[in-house]
Amino acid sequence: GAVVSQHPSRVICKSGTSVKIECRSLDFQATTMFWYRQFPKQSLMLMATSNEGSKATYEQGVEKDKFLINHASLTLSTLTVTSAHPEDSSFYICSARYSDLEGGDFGPGTRLTVL
Amino acid sequence: AQSVAQPEDQVNVAEGNPLTVKCTYSVSGNPYLFWYVQYPNRGLQFLLKYITGDNLVKGSYGFEAEFNKSQTSFHLKKPSALVSDSALYFCAVRDIGVMDSSYKLIFGSGTRLLVRP
Numbered sequence: 001g002a003v004v005s006q007h008p009s010r011v012i013c014k015s016g017t018s019v020k021i022e023c024r025s026l027d028f029q030a031t032t033m034f035w036y037r038q039f040p041k042q043s044l045m046l047m048a049t050s051n052e053g054s055k056a057t058y059e060q061g062v063e064k065d066k067f068l069i070n071h072a073s074l075t076l077s078t079l080t081v082t083s084a085h086p087e088d089s090s091f092y093i094c095s096a097r098y099s100d101l102e103g104g105d106f107g108p109g110t111r112l113t114v115l
Numbered sequence: 116a117q118s119v120a121q122p123e124d125q126v127n128v129a130e131g132n133p134l135t136v137k138c139t140y141s142v143s144g145n146p147y148l149f150w151y152v153q154y155p156n157r158g159l160q161f162l163l164k165y166i167t168g169d170n171l172v173k174g175s176y177g178f179e180a181e182f183n184k185s186q187t188s189f190h191l192k193k194p195s196a197l198v199s200d201s202a203l204y205f206c207a208v209r210d211i212g213v214m215d216s217s218y219k220l221i222f223g224s225g226t227r228l229l230v231r232p
Contacts, residue, residue, distance in 0.1 A: 006158070034219075043205065043224045044159075093158050095220075103149040103207060103220055106158035 003027055004096045006107035013084055014115055021079045021110045023094030029074035030096035034104065035067070038091040050077050084114040117142040119208045121223035128196045128230055136191040136226045138206030147209040148189040149220065150180055152202050159205065165189060176200070196230045203227050 003026040013019050023033060032051050036044040048069050050056040056069035066088075068080040077096075081088050091111055097104040118141045128134045140146055147166050151159040163174025170182045180191045191204060206223040 004158070043222045046219055049219065091156075095159075103147075103151070103161060103164060103209070105161065106151070108158045109156065111156065 004030075004094065004105045004107040006092075006094055006110050008110060009108060010111045010113075012113045012115065015085055016083055019081045019084055019112060021081075021092055021094075021112075023077045023079070023096065023107050025075045025096040025098070025105070028096075028098045030077075030098055031074070032097050032104075033071060033077040034095040034097075035069060035077070035079050036093045036095065038093060038109075040091075044093060047079075081112065084112070086114045088112065089114045117208060117221050119206050119221050119223040121204075121206055121226045123226050124224075125227045125229060128228070130198050130230050130232050131195050134193050134196040134200070134228065134230070136204050136206075136228060138189045138191065138223060140187050140189060140206075140208045142208055148180075148182065149207040149209070150174065150178070150189075150191050151205045151207065153205065153225075154202050162191070162204075196228075198230050198232055201228055201230045 005024045007022045011019055034049050035047045037047050038044050046059050047062045048056045048058045050069050050071040052071050052074050058064045066082055071077045091109050093109045094107045095104040120139045149164045150162040152162055153159050162178050163172050165172045165182045173179045178193050180189055182189050204226050207220040209218050209220055
């Protein structure tokens with residue numbers, strides 16, 4: 001089946017630093033990738049939608065200058081949390097989709113802790 | 116506006132008993148419906164989906180879901196629960212009435228399933 005990977009799985013950083021999270025579709029070309037944020041015991045909150053070669057579409061309330069998304073190829077999207085602060089600590093999950101009939105395959109998530 | 120509701124924060128069931136995790140939806144047009152499962156500190160795993168056809172959809176790990184248009188529901192079911200089924204379950208919906216390849220999934224709040232031995 002389709003596999004989506006994320007790297008790193010866990011990252012701890014100091015406040016003010018930037019963190020990059022990679023999302024890769026391993027065995028298919030993803031027309032669209034999504035980035036979600038999940039707080040403890042809560043549902044997924046969609047942050048942005050990215051299509052290869054074009055600018056990401058951010059959800060209302062998500063700062064595009066803080067959460068930089070690059071979708072350089074059909075198999076790779078990156079999320080960079082710039083100047084991270086403790087309130088950015090969260091579980092970040094990406095999803096990749098190859099067909100409009102699919103809900104998407106999800107990566108295993110990245111646990112970000114900002115000290 | 117499209118929405119999905121999972122009215123139960125937690126469902127408790129004994130191993131071997133049938134389980135139901137409830138989901139209701141509200142969308143314009145015909146819905147695509149999905150169920151996903153999440154284990155601790157992991158991403159979501161696809162269980163099943165309804166697009167069209169039979170109202171009873173069979174998915175992974177013995178799960179099934181019944182689409183009920185009149186009640187706008189898509190409850191997840193399993194005839195005999197396993198302890199290993201204990202996890203967080205999410206219902207999601209997509210409205211196919213929108214001609215946009217970047218459609219979004221709308222997730223419910225999640226239901227924690229606890230299967231006791």
